[in-house]
Amino acid sequence: MPDLTLDLHPESAADAPAIDRLHERAFGPGRFARTAFRLREGVPPLLDLCFTARVGTLLVGSIRLSPVVIGAGTPGILLGPITIDPAFQSRGIGGALMRRSMDAARAKSHQLVILVGDAPYYQRFGFAVVPPGRLVLPGPVDPGRFLYAELQPGSFEGVSGPVRGARVAA
Template identity: 60%
Template sequence: MTSLPLTIRHELPVDAAAIERLHERAFGPGRFARTAFRLREGVPPDPALSFAAHVGTFLVGSIKVTPVLAGGHRALMLGPLTVDPAFDGRGIGSALMNRSIEAARDAGHDLIMLVGDEPYYARFGFRMLPPGQLVLPGPADPARFLALELVEGVLQQRRGAVTSARAAG
């Protein structure tokens, strides 16, 4: 954890501009073409699972979680997780991850997926999905398609396409 006076709270509408600037600095304009971004497009993040981290009044990190469908079943897509580069390595990303996972578990969700680096996300229980079990709607490195079962065995029940929650109507 960090020794900074860190406050983590639910993301609020007032945070939107600062979070967008943070995403722009961290991911650049290419973020809009990424498969995970396209799954989230047009679907608001779940406000109960999305958090902002502040040091004083300065926004230093953000995590968003969006509902998706995985093989026709409701699931969650985590991301982006963003920490201001000036605050890297201080436990802010871990604090945001733990808070969001705990909130998802408490809310009764059973599966969280993300596209990211397994060496980082494995500490939270994320594992690479078996190739072809769930298929993203665009290009993504299969080694970076990770999932965390919040209910043991749920992944065995999920096969097929991962689609936007818009598809559920």
């Protein structure tokens, strides 16, 4: 495959149908049963932190971040899903989306990001495994895949408790 000319754009409401089809192709119907999906259910993503990747007019990748509340009221962001069309995987698209989204979150003064994912992949973006028992998700998750990243130094200090989706006023 020749080199790709990749364009990253902020997600718009018009992108939703194409993103839904991308999620369906990448994750299948089982995606609705995942713990991370339960946190996002009924919680709109933070569109100012969500991006799409296109090659020409074809949407080949998407990253979404949604608001969460941890413990007694610590705000955070749930990263995911990050989805790359299977035909375009291993071409740096996921990394480009991660960097753009994390930079946007930092610029908007967000403090803390959590996700469920592959630790070796996400460590290069500053993620580490959540210490056992520190945060509680609303369903089962492999503890080695439950990760966090501080967008501001020290933002994870003293944070503990259950994680739940948060609705943000428009």
